[in-house]
Amino acid sequence: MHSDILRPMVVLIAWTLVMLGGALATRLPAMKAAGVDLRTLVGTKGSDADRSLPPQAQWKVHNYNHLMEQPTLFYAVCTVLALSGSGDGPNAWIAWAYVGLRIVHSLIQATSNRVRDRFVVFVLSSLTLVALTLHAALAVF
Template sequence: MHSDILRPMVALIAWTLVMLCWMVATRLPAMRAAGLSLGTLVGSKAADADRALPAQVQWKAHNHNHLMEQPTLFYAVCTVLALSGTGDGINAWIAWAYVGLRIAHSLVQALGNRVLPRFVLFALSSLALVALTLHAALAVF
């Protein structure tokens, strides 16, 4: 079985892995510069890293966390659309819009972290997710 909506799902997974690599590539040198060692840290929390590392480094980590939150609903609803045979056409286009908006959100957060553009991108991506959810509901109920 093949559905066009699988492509944006894979694209967002790939983008999440790009953000993971970016986070590691900036965080490890910042930890070294701050005198932190993975070998000596015990049970640290995100707040500890926020206090110890520069904000610009943490923005990548925060965004990676965000890509583990709402997009999980995206993956689930896209799976429903694919399995119900309604993952092509407009639903695939909406899914691509969601992915594009999430990538833009990541770049805004990771590079400058301005709240207003981040909020606008988050709100627009949320509307795309609502549309996909409504279409999935129509398909299965």
């Protein structure tokens, strides 16, 4: 038997991989258009591309990086909830809300990239993460 909270975790992992594919599909052609030759690059970092590629080509990459940041806390707290037997019902619903908000955040950042809109969605998703964390603390302490 499994905990319902595992489902939104898997969906967010899958979404992250979708954004990785989108980032590669956008960035590689932009690099080619900018005359960047992958065969000759040595020791660069992702932020170096911000200086040579159009911002729109970087937005999906930036979002992929964001999906490697705060969502790691989401995966950890969901795992605690699942292992403690508290990953069903309201906690699963809150987890789905977090995933939905992170997908909306991705879509905003990958398209219009309006910071105000992204920020509102980020704050809302952060509040769901706080709620999950409080519930996890109640479950294990």
